[in-house]
Amino acid sequence: xxxxxxxxxxxxxxxxxxxxxxxxxxxxxxxxxxxxxxxxxxxxxxxxxxxxxxxxxxxxxxxxxxxxxxxxxxxxxxxxxxxxxxxxxxxxxxxxxxxxxxxxxxxxxxxxxxxxxxxxxxxxxxxxxxxxxxxxxxxxxxxxxxxxxxxxxxxxxxxxxxxxxxxxxxxxxxxxxxxxxxxxxxxxxxxxxxxxxxxxxxxxxxxxxxxxxxxxxxxxxxxxxxxxxxxxxxxxxxxxxxxxxxxxxxxxxxxxxxxxxxxxxxxxxxxxxxxxxxxxxxxxxxxxxxxxxxxxxxxxxxxxxxxxxxxxxxxxxxxxxxxxxxxxxxxxxxxxxxxxxxxxxxxxxxxxxxxxxxxxxxxxxxxxxxxxxxxxxxxxxxxxxxxxxxxxxxxxxxxxxxxxxxxxxxxxxxxxxxxxxxxxxxxxxxxxxxxxxxxxxxxxxxxxxxxxxxxxxxxxxxxxxxxxxxxxxxxxxxxxxxxxxxxxxxxxxxxxxxxxxxxxxxxxxxxxxxxxxxxxxxxxxxxxxxxxxxxxxxxxxxxxxxxxxxxxxxxxxxxxxxxxxxxxxxxxxxxxxxxxxxxxxxxxxxxxxxxxxxxxxxxxxxxxxxxxxxxxxxxxxxxxxxxxxxxxxxxxxxxxxxxxxxxxxxxxxxxxxxxxxxxxxxxxxxxx
Numbered sequence: 001x002x003x004x005x006x007x008x009x010x011x012x013x014x015x016x017x018x019x020x021x022x023x024x025x026x027x028x029x030x031x032x033x034x035x036x037x038x039x040x041x042x043x044x045x046x047x048x049x050x051x052x053x054x055x056x057x058x059x060x061x062x063x064x065x066x067x068x069x070x071x072x073x074x075x076x077x078x079x080x081x082x083x084x085x086x087x088x089x090x091x092x093x094x095x096x097x098x099x100x101x102x103x104x105x106x107x108x109x110x111x112x113x114x115x116x117x118x119x120x121x122x123x124x125x126x127x128x129x130x131x132x133x134x135x136x137x138x139x140x141x142x143x144x145x146x147x148x149x150x151x152x153x154x155x156x157x158x159x160x161x162x163x164x165x166x167x168x169x170x171x172x173x174x175x176x177x178x179x180x181x182x183x184x185x186x187x188x189x190x191x192x193x194x195x196x197x198x199x200x201x202x203x204x205x206x207x208x209x210x211x212x213x214x215x216x217x218x219x220x221x222x223x224x225x226x227x228x229x230x231x232x233x234x235x236x237x238x239x240x241x242x243x244x245x246x247x248x249x250x251x252x253x254x255x256x257x258x259x260x261x262x263x264x265x266x267x268x269x270x271x272x273x274x275x276x277x278x279x280x281x282x283x284x285x286x287x288x289x290x291x292x293x294x295x296x297x298x299x300x301x302x303x304x305x306x307x308x309x310x311x312x313x314x315x316x317x318x319x320x321x322x323x324x325x326x327x328x329x330x331x332x333x334x335x336x337x338x339x340x341x342x343x344x345x346x347x348x349x350x351x352x353x354x355x356x357x358x359x360x361x362x363x364x365x366x367x368x369x370x371x372x373x374x375x376x377x378x379x380x381x382x383x384x385x386x387x388x389x390x391x392x393x394x395x396x397x398x399x400x401x402x403x404x405x406x407x408x409x410x411x412x413x414x415x416x417x418x419x420x421x422x423x424x425x426x427x428x429x430x431x432x433x434x435x436x437x438x439x440x441x442x443x444x445x446x447x448x449x450x451x452x453x454x455x456x457x458x459x460x461x462x463x464x465x466x467x468x469x470x471x472x473x474x475x476x477x478x479x480x481x482x483x484x485x486x487x488x489x490x491x492x493x494x495x496x497x498x499x500x501x502x503x504x505x506x507x508x509x510x511x512x513x514x515x516x517x518x519x520x521x522x523x524x525x526x527x528x529x530x531x532x533x534x535x536x537x538x539x540x541x542x543x544x545x546x547x548x549x550x551x552x553x554x555x556x557x558x559x560x561x562x563x564x565x566x567x568x569x570x571x572x573x574x575x576x577x578x579x580x581x582x583x584x585x586x587x588x589x590x591x592x593x594x595x596x597x598x599x600x601x602x603x604x605x606x607x608x609x610x611x612x613x614x615x616x617x618x619x620x621x622x623x624x625x626x627x628x629x630x631x632x633x634x635x636x637x638x639x640x641x642x643x644x645x646x647x648x649x650x651x652x653x654x655x656x657x658x659x660x661x662x663x664x665x666x667x668x669x670x671x672x
């Protein structure tokens with residue numbers, strides 16, 4: 001019997017030869033859901049955090065852990081001098097589940113604790129896998145779980161928040177480096193200083209990096225150790241909740257970077273050989289180790305692992321009221337070879353035996369669960385392979401992400417800035433690379449993210465201006481290199497944002513051309529915080545040119561937000577002139593005209609359009625953004641017919657070199 005083709009294949013006939021693999025993927029997810037959750041109870045299945053871990057109950061304390069290879073487990077802490085004592089011994093229930101019950105007065109809020117876990121040939125200290133707060137001793141650097149049971153738990157004030165209902169304009173941020181001082185900053189400082197800034201700048205979604213606990217600060221949160229513990233280096237769980245709550249009160253959604261693609265190898269504070277075996281949470285042998293990341297790879301074929309990871313999603317959505325996730329390392333999850341060294345140049349690369357159905361099953365269940373918990377939630381896949389169906393609804397045969405990261409866009413900008421002179425930039429090529437995507441998927445477009453700002457890479461402003469940034473950024477210091485960099489920085493961000501296929505992202509500080517790369521404290525730099533902060537003062541200093549870039553980004557984002565630009569699906573090509581380096585396109589009522597020519601300005605340049613009247617909405621050449629004020633923004637602009645009234649109309653414009661203009665159509669021809 002022939003299976004019914006999902007809409008995914010109907011929308012792309014080139015997928016028909018792979019219909020068997022696609023249907024196998026879909027059926028594998030359905031079978032696994034039926035197996036673990038009886039086909040209709042995925043929400044209840046993903047409740048491990050309510051059973052495992054430490055909990056205060058009316059009858060006292062109970063702590064449960066899953067450790068199938070363990071022979072004995074003891075709870076140790078400052079309450080029993082870190083010694084194994086009979087009254088703190090766990091009892092084995094069944095299926096590798098261990099339990100310990102204690103009287104109400106046995107533990108107090110703030111107590112430190114861990115597990116002393118024994119297996120057949122050895123034993124070791126372990127921070128519980130389900131611990132919801134983990135702290136590190138400043139002197140010994142040792143991690144322990146902390147009993148977190150405040151007398152007055154946080155009371156939510158904005159429970160009615162149900163999302164922005166607008167395309168995401170995402171401000172990617174890192175709590176620890178969000179301040180100017182050379183130290184780790186806090187949830188409270190971010191809430192007090194950054195939330196108002198992000199709101200005023202027009203962004204409607206905050207993407208927080210490095211929230212789950214990670215032992216090495218410099219990993220940017222990618223080597224997770226405590227999946228259920230918000231990082232204590234930034235503050236307490238209650239302070240994180242207040243941050244999210246106040247963001248909601250301002251009308252902003254908050255999502256976090258979730259790392260379910262791998263885990264740190266650490267054995268005391270992480271999941272590495274948690275019960276004495278590598279294969280408890282991860283694959284055994286070489287398959288369980290990521291060759292490029294020095295980390296362990298989850299075994300998505302084990303129901304207990306799916307239970308752990310799905311419960312983790314539910315925990316963050318419900319306990320902290322986050323609004324979704326950016327799933328990190330999705331490419332690594334999808335393919336047995338982690339996508340390393342693969343070009344993904346054709347469909348055969350996606351549907352070869354290299355595709356891991358266990359991973360696609362987990363991601364399918366994860367997206368289904370997320371939407372069940374919060375229908376307004378956002379799920380984003382960080383994937384560079386381009387697997388068809390990844391960001392397609394499950395009802396159409398997709399895996400169910402709302403968006404995929406348009407990872408080719410920043411790579412494209414780096415390539416042309418690095419490898420081509422301005423005279424060789426081709427506007428048609430730029431437009432194609434920014435708008436090329438699968439029609440059935442939405443993407444998060446971005447010129448650069450934290451990846452491009454990390455040490456070892458360069459931000460766009462650094463590639464454009466380089467060392468001149470340190471000597472010629474005062475407004476009274478003329479410099480042609482800086483002028484070029486500022487002009488292109490504005491144009492690159494404007495064209496990337498306004499052609500975005502669903503959402504737009506910016507990493508904090510990049511909007512004003514932050515002059516320092518990100519280099520976390522490490523042995524190689526003497527554990528310095530010098531390059532692990534954001535210098536907000538330079539963006540607000542009216543004497544510095546960074547101020548121009550900051551003001552431009554603010555107006556650009558507010559323009560997009562006010563007009564809900566990204567909710568208008570089509571980006572309609574109008575014209576390109578390769579020799580002149582002029583490009584024009586429409587989006588709804590708005591016309592975007594770019595002159596990438598490095599030296600030549602054009603007078604009465606004709607843009608072929610239908611009859612209409614336009615006004616300037618945004619101008620990169622405006623003096624308030626560091627431009628030359630060569631365009632009159634106050635007058636209306638009318639199309640002019642080339643011959644009679646029924647002939648081709650042209651909008652005649654003055655286009656300064658390295659300038660972009662945004663027009664709004666404000667008058668329509670009358671219908672007879």
